[in-house]
Amino acid sequence: MSQVVARRERLSRFVDLARMYRGWSRQQMAESLGRDISKIVPDSGNPKLDLVVALAEALDWQVGDVARCVWEEPTETSAEGDDFAVLDARAIEAHRAGDWRALLAGGRRLLAAARTPADRARALNRLSGANDGLGRHARSLECLQEALALAPLPANLELMLRVNLAGSHYALWNLAEARAVAGDIVARFEPLPPEGRLERVAQAFALMHRGQCARRAIAQCPETADRNAEDAHADLSRAAELFQALAREFGDDSYGGVANTCRGALLEVGCELGTVAPKDAIATITQAIGAVEDPERSPPGDWLESYGWWCIYGCNVAMRHLKDPEFHRAMAILTNKAIEVAERLGNWSLRERAFSLELVRRERLERTTGFDADWVLDEDDVRTIAGTMGRFPSFRETGWQILSQARIVEGA
Numbered sequence: 001m002s003q004v005v006a007r008r009e010r011l012s013r014f015v016d017l018a019r020m021y022r023g024w025s026r027q028q029m030a031e032s033l034g035r036d037i038s039k040i041v042p043d044s045g046n047p048k049l050d051l052v053v054a055l056a057e058a059l060d061w062q063v064g065d066v067a068r069c070v071w072e073e074p075t076e077t078s079a080e081g082d083d084f085a086v087l088d089a090r091a092i093e094a095h096r097a098g099d100w101r102a103l104l105a106g107g108r109r110l111l112a113a114a115r116t117p118a119d120r121a122r123a124l125n126r127l128s129g130a131n132d133g134l135g136r137h138a139r140s141l142e143c144l145q146e147a148l149a150l151a152p153l154p155a156n157l158e159l160m161l162r163v164n165l166a167g168s169h170y171a172l173w174n175l176a177e178a179r180a181v182a183g184d185i186v187a188r189f190e191p192l193p194p195e196g197r198l199e200r201v202a203q204a205f206a207l208m209h210r211g212q213c214a215r216r217a218i219a220q221c222p223e224t225a226d227r228n229a230e231d232a233h234a235d236l237s238r239a240a241e242l243f244q245a246l247a248r249e250f251g252d253d254s255y256g257g258v259a260n261t262c263r264g265a266l267l268e269v270g271c272e273l274g275t276v277a278p279k280d281a282i283a284t285i286t287q288a289i290g291a292v293e294d295p296e297r298s299p300p301g302d303w304l305e306s307y308g309w310w311c312i313y314g315c316n317v318a319m320r321h322l323k324d325p326e327f328h329r330a331m332a333i334l335t336n337k338a339i340e341v342a343e344r345l346g347n348w349s350l351r352e353r354a355f356s357l358e359l360v361r362r363e364r365l366e367r368t369t370g371f372d373a374d375w376v377l378d379e380d381d382v383r384t385i386a387g388t389m390g391r392f393p394s395f396r397e398t399g400w401q402i403l404s405q406a407r408i409v410e411g412a
Helices: 003-022 026-033 049-059 063-071 084-096 100-113 117-133 137-148 155-171 175-188 196-220 222-250 253-273 278-292 302-321 326-345 348-369 379-391 393-405
Strands: 376-378 407-409
Touching (some): 003 026, 117 155, 155 175, 222 253, 253 302, 379 393
């Protein structure tokens, strides 16, 4: 069956479903959709936006859900003889290599080959990882939620899914949800220490996620800033210790990179607690990022990402504690380096933070000095901002502000 025919059939099913859901006649359905009764479904199978919106309203669905279901490719079927374990091993290799497109394709093959709830949950976890690597955090979250709804699941698999769930919520700035999920995992290990590598890694990540949520809440909830700073310090300090121990014991330096991310966050938290002088924190961060003077020559991975986050933590310190001109000097250096690291890694979360903070810097410069610095964006910059807007709903207003203020230079 061709894609056009398959899409036309899916669209027809949606029209019929909406008609039955509303209890309408075919004529009433056509009038609701603003179409002639004989031409509701286009021959091309490509519905116009107004038709998708009208269908969503008739069904009480989200517009995006209708569009995805109409447009999605037919579910991939597994070939005879496909071995789930072999496919999973290939997916793991793609994940380690950071080949997110290959992991996405591998996850779909896994899903087609799954025969048990546990296998299906593992496949969804791989798809979640692929979408996370591509910056599609909302889709990553959906995969994890779908996986956790399956039963029965092995305890270790469920634990891993919950840790990843906390991370997806955190990436999307769902701090209450991320903090609650991570807190449940941390509490699990309070009476009984973790056993084995997987449980130890889960505990460390849960502490980090909960601590990072508390750190972000410092700015979001000024009235409870002191308490959030104390909570962040406790969790991030412990997480750094645990990740460093994992790096030593298992010879996996990626854990060391995550520990370094925690140490950078502790500099920001220390400034809030008064244990670290803001100018000293900025000096420490500026000196540390010298290790990645040219991110393009640095190997991708957790260590490089950690220095990108150090830049973000430094910007937060500058915003809350530095005055002009130190503020502008620090912000200019750190946002620029964060964007360089984000581009090297293809990290959308870093891009979101870096662009948001650069807008803050420019607005403060204009407000305090009256100087409107020319912000020049090329086509690559615009593509990046558009991609960030699509991935982070909270960034969309910021993205439009940037695009309206900047001078955009188009290629020849």
